[in-house]
Amino acid sequence: MNRDASNTRPLRWVALLIVGLVAVALLLWALSPGGDRLVAARNAEQLVGAVAPDFQLKTIDGKQIALRDQPRYAYVLDFWTVSCPPCHSLAPELQSIHKKYGFHGVRVVGVNLADSATAIKKYMEKNGYTYIQTTDRGAVANAYGIFATPTVVVIDRKGIVRDVMVGLGPGWEGRLESIVKTVAGEK
Template sequence: MSKVNDKAKLMATKKRNRLIIRTIVLLLLVSAVIYTLIPKEKSKVLAVGDMAPDFELVDLEGNKQRLSDYRGEGVFLNFWGTWCPPCKKEMPYIEKLHNEFADKGVKVLSINIKESDLKVKTFRDQYGLTFPITIDKDESVKEAYKFIPLPTTYIINKDGKIEQIISREMTEDEIRSYMESIQPE
């Protein structure tokens, strides 16, 4: 009888140990799911009226471009990619209007997202672009501005505040209107 009791006790101990292990594994899985679902540090998405975050990038000519250096002027801040069809379509309009508004206190600053210098220079040369073009190689500026689609353009007034955020392709008339809206007085 003692062997049967010992065997029963051993089986009960194994069962209890399995239950404990399964419970621990289940708790770990539930904890991992909860950790994943709970929002981390809530980062604020930029909105019209916010100050545009300052940044420093180097343009294709090797010059440092800081948004804060443009204070007192309107800034047409355009994020784009060489592979992006809407970006390709609006670039000639941006170039044309850059030339028209440069002497009126509106500057174009262009930020390519994480592409090679060669691709961006080839694109610039193909489209004859003359405004400053930078490359956000580590996506730090993209992260600061928290946008998703390309192209995205921030219309920034002379005081550094965001007047408009456009997350789509623009027509020449729309670009002209936005540039007119941020001309310093």
């Protein structure tokens, strides 16, 4: 019985497979687009006070909206997915902000990161929400360093990020309402 042969052959096989996988992984990484590969780069909260990264988003009705649309709007961006339970708690508050401040030049924009336009429409209709919904395949989320859902980004009319809320922390409703009120009141 050749003990060595039975021992080393499969081990070498597995080792080669793993080395191969690592090589493929490195190759794919080297070829992949986007500069968000490092963990440190992905932190949306660092954007507060900075100029908001430009964005262009397609709504679920096929329209285009952009940060630089005229006249200048203030934005409440909600990065979300259907499968995220806390995102559902946020939606009624966004709807109420839309109702209250929509006429004051505040655009409430859902930026969905995973679902189809059909699924989003169904969700909006089922719950009676009417604020803008868009889909993003990663470009805007990467630009804003979004790492978790829900994340709410509030941008004023000058294009400055005024607040970033990752998740629903204590007192999130009051915090959101107050910053939107301030931003809506500014020229």
